[in-house]
Amino acid sequence: MTLLAGLVVGATAGTASAAGGWTCDGAPVPAGYVITARDRNGCNGAGAWLQVPVRDGIWTCAGSPIVKGYVITGHQPNGCDGLGAWYHRVAHDGWTCAGSPIVSGYVITGYQPTGCAGIGSWFHRVASDGIWTCAGSPVVSGYVSTNYNRNGCNGIGAWYHRVAKAGMWICSVSPIPPGYRVTSYSPGGCDGAGASQLARA
Structure with missing residues (x-):
């Protein structure tokens, strides 16, 4: 608990x-x-x-x-x-208070430091291909992070959320979905965070 x-x-x-x-x-x-x-x-x-x-x-x-x-x-x-x-x-796309659970299949895409009566709030939405997610958001199974914006999500950083496909360059912090592996590495990729190319296992 x-x-x-x-x-x-x-x-x-x-x-x-x-x-x-x-x-x-x-x-x-x-x-x-x-x-x-x-x-x-x-x-x-x-x-x-x-x-x-x-x-x-x-x-x-x-x-x-x-x-x-x-x-x-x-x-x-x-x-x-x-x-x-x-x-x-009931979980839906919308703002949630800091400390609220992130329901399975959802990600966090926005942040308001003074939301929810001053404790902070996060925008909670169903994962989809091609959205920016806040630092600390879960990466839903089958998705990868392919880019990084250090100033995104009201200054805490944001990662670009994509459905995994062979040939994609993914950030070094991204999970590698089952059935895939990484090959080449680019230290300057993902806006300096480092990136690897995704291939079928």
């Missing part, structure tokens, strides 16, 4: 009541459920949390699981009784 900016990413499903509802502090969250409210005085003063089934477009408390296939697109620092709240959406 990885804790990022108050979000629990990849939380393991527990054995709490399948009905959800109000639960005491520390109770596990069932698979497919999120936490949407806190009662400081619940459970005889120990604190209570409201667990509900996830849906597209719901505010969740800091510490709530992020359900697989969802992303976080908004932040309210004072939400959820002062703990902070996060807006939970």
Whole structure:
């Protein structure tokens, strides 16, 4: 489990009541459920949390699981009784908050340092042939990086994302997809990052 900016990413499903509802502090969250409210005085003063089934477009408390296939697109620092709240959406092309998961098959193509109530935001979109992706974005299986722009993505650097084909020159940091190998090397390729030519294995 990885804790990022108050979000629990990849939380393991527990054995709490399948009905959800109000639960005491520390109770596990069932698979497919999120936490949407806190009662400081619940459970005889120990604190209570409201667990509900996830849906597209719901505010969740800091510490709530992020359900697989969802992303976080908004932040309210004072939400959820002062703990902070996060807006939970089904993955789609659009802006996501720093710390939100990158869903399988998606890449990051833009960056706003002050987005998402000041914590930063990233543009999350389905991978396609011929797009620039930000430094740190995943390279989707079957794709390679073929060029580099050190000033791209609002100054953090960007890589050009292409479907792999024999004969392409790929950057030295690019993954080599299954069924391919690299041959010739050019140290000045990929805007000085170095490049190798892709060939069938």
